[in-house]
Amino acid sequence: MKPLVNLLLCFFSVFVFSQNNQLFDEANALYNDGKYAEAIDKYEAILESGQHSPELYFNLGNANYKLNNIAPSIYYYEKAKLLNPQDADIKNNLVGYAQNMTIDAIETVPQVGFARIINNVVNTFSKDIWAKIAVIGVIVFVILFLLYHFSYATSKKRVAFVVSLVSLFSACFSVVMAFQKESLDKKDNPAIVFAKESRVKSEANRTSEEVFRLHEGTKVQVLETYEDWKKIQLSDKSTGWIPSKDIKIIKTF
Known part of the structure; x- marks a missing residue:
């Protein structure tokens, strides 16, 4: 059957x-x-x-x-x-x-300092590629470690030892980068405003103070959800609550 x-x-x-x-x-x-x-x-x-x-x-x-x-x-x-x-x-x-x-002109606040360097390194590859690099590093480490263990020539043992350590470090570094990339990807939750004009509130209710207005086509980041509201952040780091019906999540398929 x-x-x-x-x-x-x-x-x-x-x-x-x-x-x-x-x-x-x-x-x-x-x-x-x-x-x-x-x-x-x-x-x-x-x-x-x-x-x-x-x-x-x-x-x-x-x-x-x-x-x-x-x-x-x-x-x-x-x-x-x-x-x-x-x-x-x-x-x-x-x-x-x-x-x-689009109508809304929103400035982008650039990342600076150490955080910018780390994010640039993390975003060099996808999570899967970082994981593959880690696996390759471990395999190379094992092969070179065995070569070091069974080799009798001092020069070969020295080279195998040094390169194996580099491979092990690369594997560990790639594992950290893979987890960091996964974390960044989970936090990245973009959406597009579909309402002609949406009033963004300071709290998740219609009676709260209006902090700013957004118009159709503006891209936002969704930080959290409460009932029929989404907490959003703009590229200039402004935040507020918008009705869920006014936006569409890009990563929803």
Whole structure:
């Protein structure tokens, strides 16, 4: 019975994939004909099937940009960038075009000193790459340690000992960097404001003092959640509480 179920699931997956490819081609054709709203409907139908890709989000961003949909265009460009952070076209359309449509001009407070150096080192690689470097370091350490132990030549023993220590240090350092990267990634919870105008409060209730207002397309960091409110932080380190319905989390798929 189980092989039959697996076969049916495989067949269904192939069918959905084929159907989504057809929808993607149809959406691209509509986009090229200037029918951006119809193209968006096709792209979103693919999303509803559970398929996600940087190309799909990039095209959704382009179509929304053509319709001057500020928040959706930035939101989808950001999701495309999340899946493919090195793509030059995504960066160019996000920074060069879409973000220029936003109203809020918020300065970025740069990191300084030792914290900046550490974060730059941590962000050099992803968590997985740091972990792979650690594994390679351990393997090299074991091989060189065995070479040191069984070698009779003094010069070889000296070289093997020194390099093995360097490998061990590299492995330990990479493990620390992997955990630090994971911690930074967990804290990084960006969202895009979708409300035309949202009143950010000092506390998580509507009667509290208004601290500032945000407009569609502005990117924020979500710090915590309380009932129907999100505590957010801007790039200038300002904080406040915004209704959850006014923003969309980028990392939600």
